[in-house]
Amino acid sequence: MQILSLLAWRDLARGLKATVLRFPLPVALTTLQAALLMAWNHDLGVFDREDEHFRAVAFLLLALFGALGSDLLAEGRGWSRPKGLALSLGLVLLLGLRSFTLPATDEAIWTALLLPLLPAGLLFVACAPFLARLGADDAFWDFNRGLWLSAAFGLLVGMIFALGLHAFCAALEALFELDIDGDIYDDNWILGLALVWPLQALSGVPKGFADPEADYCPTWARHLIGLFLVPFTLAYLLLLYAYGAKTLIAWDLPRGELGFLVAGCAAFGVATFLFAHPLRDSGNLLVRRFCRFFHLALLVPAGLLLLAIAVRIEAYGVTEPRYAVAVFGLWLLGIALAFTFRRRPKPGLGPDPGPGLVLLPLSLACLLALGSFGPWGGFGVSTDSQVTRLERLLARNGLLAEGQALRAAGPIDRSDEAEISAIARYLKRMGKQPALAPLLSALELDLAARPSAQDIVAALGLTFRWPGDDPDREYYHASSPDQLDVTPFQVYRELLLDTPYRTEVDVESDAGRYLVRLDGTAGRLSVTEENGPSLDFDLAALRTRLKPRAESDGSTTQGTLSQEEMTLESREGGLHLRLILDAVTFEHGAEGLKVNDISGVLLIGREQP
Numbered sequence: 001m002q003i004l005s006l007l008a009w010r011d012l013a014r015g016l017k018a019t020v021l022r023f024p025l026p027v028a029l030t031t032l033q034a035a036l037l038m039a040w041n042h043d044l045g046v047f048d049r050e051d052e053h054f055r056a057v058a059f060l061l062l063a064l065f066g067a068l069g070s071d072l073l074a075e076g077r078g079w080s081r082p083k084g085l086a087l088s089l090g091l092v093l094l095l096g097l098r099s100f101t102l103p104a105t106d107e108a109i110w111t112a113l114l115l116p117l118l119p120a121g122l123l124f125v126a127c128a129p130f131l132a133r134l135g136a137d138d139a140f141w142d143f144n145r146g147l148w149l150s151a152a153f154g155l156l157v158g159m160i161f162a163l164g165l166h167a168f169c170a171a172l173e174a175l176f177e178l179d180i181d182g183d184i185y186d187d188n189w190i191l192g193l194a195l196v197w198p199l200q201a202l203s204g205v206p207k208g209f210a211d212p213e214a215d216y217c218p219t220w221a222r223h224l225i226g227l228f229l230v231p232f233t234l235a236y237l238l239l240l241y242a243y244g245a246k247t248l249i250a251w252d253l254p255r256g257e258l259g260f261l262v263a264g265c266a267a268f269g270v271a272t273f274l275f276a277h278p279l280r281d282s283g284n285l286l287v288r289r290f291c292r293f294f295h296l297a298l299l300v301p302a303g304l305l306l307l308a309i310a311v312r313i314e315a316y317g318v319t320e321p322r323y324a325v326a327v328f329g330l331w332l333l334g335i336a337l338a339f340t341f342r343r344r345p346k347p348g349l350g351p352d353p354g355p356g357l358v359l360l361p362l363s364l365a366c367l368l369a370l371g372s373f374g375p376w377g378g379f380g381v382s383t384d385s386q387v388t389r390l391e392r393l394l395a396r397n398g399l400l401a402e403g404q405a406l407r408a409a410g411p412i413d414r415s416d417e418a419e420i421s422a423i424a425r426y427l428k429r430m431g432k433q434p435a436l437a438p439l440l441s442a443l444e445l446d447l448a449a450r451p452s453a454q455d456i457v458a459a460l461g462l463t464f465r466w467p468g469d470d471p472d473r474e475y476y477h478a479s480s481p482d483q484l485d486v487t488p489f490q491v492y493r494e495l496l497l498d499t500p501y502r503t504e505v506d507v508e509s510d511a512g513r514y515l516v517r518l519d520g521t522a523g524r525l526s527v528t529e530e531n532g533p534s535l536d537f538d539l540a541a542l543r544t545r546l547k548p549r550a551e552s553d554g555s556t557t558q559g560t561l562s563q564e565e566m567t568l569e570s571r572e573g574g575l576h577l578r579l580i581l582d583a584v585t586f587e588h589g590a591e592g593l594k595v596n597d598i599s600g601v602l603l604i605g606r607e608q609p
Contacts, residue, residue, distance in 0.1 A: 019203045025067040025088045026202060033060040034195040041186050051104045058109050059099035064198065065121030066091040068205075069128040076129030076209055098373055103431025103450075111320035112379040112430070116372040123365035127358050129209045135356040141277050142212040145221070150204025155193075157200045162192025217278035225279055229272040230290045236265040240301045247304070259308035259325045266301050266332050269294065270360065277357060295339035302332040318385035319426065323378035327371050331364050383427075383435050390423045391439060399460065404442045408461035417457075418465040424453035473596070474586040476546050478566035489578065489605035497525075498597040507604070514604060520595040523586075527570075527577055527602070535570040537579050539595050542568060543586050566600070571607070578603040 020027050039046045040053045047053050067088040074084025095117070102108050126147065130140050165188035169180050240262060273294045276283065280291035306329040313322055371377045375384075394400040397412040411417075427433055433447045433456070445451060445459040457464040486492055490511040497503055499520035507514040513530040523540030546565065566581040581600035586593055 015203050016199065019199060023068060023071055023202050023205075025085065025092070026064050026071065027199065029060050029064045029067060029092075030195060030198040030202075033057060033064070034190055036060065037190045037194050038187055041183050041190065049104065051106060051109075054106055055099060055102070055104060055109055058114055059096055062095050062099065062113070062117050062121055063092045065118075065125055066095050068202070069121065069124035072125065072128035072205070073131060075207075077132050102379070105429060105431040107429040108379075108431050113372070115320060115324055116368040116378060120365045120368035120372070123361040123368075127362040127365065130358045131362070133209075134358045134362075136209070136211065137277060137357045138216065139209050139211045140356075140358050141274070142216055143206050143209055144274075145218075146204070146206035150206075151201045153204060154197045154199075154201030158192040158197030160192075161196045162189045165191070215282075217282075221275070222279065222283070225272070225276045226284050226287050230276060230287050233269045233272045233294075234286075234290065237269065237297055237301065240265060240304060244300050244304055259305055259312060259322075259329070262301055262305040262308060263325050263328050266298065266305065267328075269298070269301075270332075270335075274357060274360065295336045298332055298336035299340070302329055302336055305329040305332065313385075316422075317389045318378075318382045320378040320382050320430075323371065323381055324368070327367050327378075328364070331367055335360055335363070379430075382430075383432050386423050386426055386432075387435055387439065390420060390436075393420050393423075394439075394460075403439070405440050405460060407443060407459070412462065414465070417462050418467075420460070420462060421453065421457050421465040422467070424456040424464075427456070428453040472588045474543065474547070474588075475583065476543070476561060476566070476581075476585075477583045478561045478563055478581060484580070484601065486603055488576070489603040491602075491604035493602045493604070494600075495579075495602050496597075496599045499595065507602070509604075511604065511606060516602065518595065518598065521591060523593065523595050525579065525595075525598065527604070529575060533573040533575055535572050535575060535577050537568045537570055537577075539584060539598070540593065542566075542581075542584070543593070574607050576605045576607050578605075 036046065036053070036056055040050075040057070047056065070088035070091050071084055074081075074087060079087075098117075099109075099113060102112055126144050127140075129143060130136050133139070166185055169185060169188065172178050173180050243258075273291065276287055276291055279287045281288065283291070305325070309322055309325045309329060313326070318326075372379075374380060391400060391403075393416050394405050397408070397416055399406045399408055399412075427436065428450075431450060433450045436456070437447050440447065440456075440459065443459045445456065451459075454464045491507065491509045491514075493505075493507045493516075495505065495516065497505065497516075497518040499518060503518045503520070505516045507516055512532070515528045515530075517526050517528070518524075519526065523538070523543070525537040525539060526534055527537075528534040546561065563580060566584075568579040568581075570577040570579075579600060579602055581598060583600070584598045585596040587596040
């Protein structure tokens with residue numbers, strides 16, 4: 001058994017050596033990323049700011065896929081090692097240039113960098129060996145089968161590795177009464193998922209890209225495709241067609257959020273079509289018909305997707321996620337038309353001359369990569385769109401003269417104020433405040449210092465509005481306390497009351513029984529003891545006290561009120577009540593102001609005579 005164990009470890013070492021020799025730059029990048037994540041976990045201060053850590057980690061992840069795709073491209077084209085390494089280094093440098101020129105905000109890194117380039121990198125890896133053989137559909141399918149299985153197996157190995165280390169640390173704590181720092185447990189997962197998983201996956205990347213033997217589709221893939229993937233895809237398509245028919249009959253334009261749902265269903269369908277390629281002629285009738293007519297069936301979902309995202313953009317302008325969905329919709333429409341109207345071969349006259357399967361992921365990868373930079377990219381187009389929206393809103397309220405924003409002399413329409421606040425929040429999240437310089441140059445605002453959204457709105461002389469700031473509702477919210485002192489009381493009860501659905505609750509305890517009732521119209525919360533007194537909390541008076549405080553923060557919908565400001569006390573006949581509110585909503589209606597809902601904690605105690 002010892003000899004077999006040595007052989008196993010020797011094989012592991014040989015496999016690791018082969019992986020390093022085949023993919024030296026990807027191995028170096030994933031190792032560096034794991035080290036950087038561990039340094040971040042232990043606050044070692046590699047970078048001055050935390051957002052720079054995130055930017056570096058995102059860059060290394062993208063660089064890993066870029067370098068791997070470059071190595072596979074060099075292998076597929078038979079290039080020498082120096083030539084392939086030069087291509088990898090050049091692509092990594094370009095990714096670094098893009099990564100470190102974006103504003104240093106998490107939102108910008110997620111949506112302007114990872115959103116387009118992470119899927120583009122994955123698709124590039126899947127296509128890279130076949131860029132010189134776009135018609136090698138069978139070899140392309142067989143390579144990707146091995147590639148994705150290797151990634152899945154690598155994830156399994158990484159999870160087992162991390163769980164094993166986690167259990168080992170827990171055993172050390174339990175058996176030897178050690179106190180292992182929580183960061184060590186996080187390190188276990190970093191090693192498993194950021195180092196072991198990529199290294200194991202790289203070791204299983206298929207070598208050689210020749211056409212596979214006949215009948216190359218495994219049995220498990222046949223069952224997965226025929227019994228699950230194709231039926232589910234057809235069910236999703238039927239739902240989308242039913243919704244399209246409803247849209248035409250009722251002439252009710254789709255909601256903007258529908259675009260993301262349609263995009264997900266369509267992406268699942270395209271992946272199923274690619275996976276079903278070996279069964280296009282030998283699968284069951286359902287699979288064969290699916291492979292033949294899927295692209296024709298894509299026309300309606302592509303149209304719905306473009307219509308839905310157009311509705312969203314018309315209402316709220318372009319953002320990076322909406323830009324990505326629009327690009328995906330145009331790509332769907334393009335491949336649907338290309339494959340639907342391609343020339344079909346005549347029997348006995350050679351292979352299908354239509355576009356190869358490689359073009360599907362390759363074309364999407366190119367579109368995503370092109371959309372990740374430049375004035376035509378998602379970041380540039382979104383910036384221009386939101387600044388243009390701001391100009392229109394200012395002009396509509398008389399706050400724009402000769403292209404320059406003016407400070408408001410009085411209140412403007414509340415909904416326009418909310419829209420301006422939303423644009424300012426977006427620009428702040430994305431670090432795009434300098435883009436406002438031409439518009440706000442006449443105002444006293446240092447945009448180079450990247451001011452907050454509240455500061456931008458205040459410079460315009462307007463009131464900052466948070467999302468959901470309904471003019472008919474006032475929402476007061478308290479910051480969560482670190483701890484709650486309940487020592488003087490005998491009863492603790494969490495409350496969640498909502499007019500008109502749940503306005504009463506019984507509180508039973510060893511100290512007595514109480515009925516808690518919310519009277520929204522009167523603006524009072526009453527607590528009645530069984531066979532005892534009834535005490536009230538005046539919520540309307542609380543609102544009168546809080547409204548100036550919340551408005552001084554620029555909003556009544558999401559104030560940062562303290563626990564003390566949201567606490568009410570009531571005493572009578574030896575009964576002591578304390579109401580600590582988390583949130584309370586008031587609504588202005590035809591009958592005047594009323595309490596719509598409350599949430600918080602009720603404490604009940606008996607005072608000694």
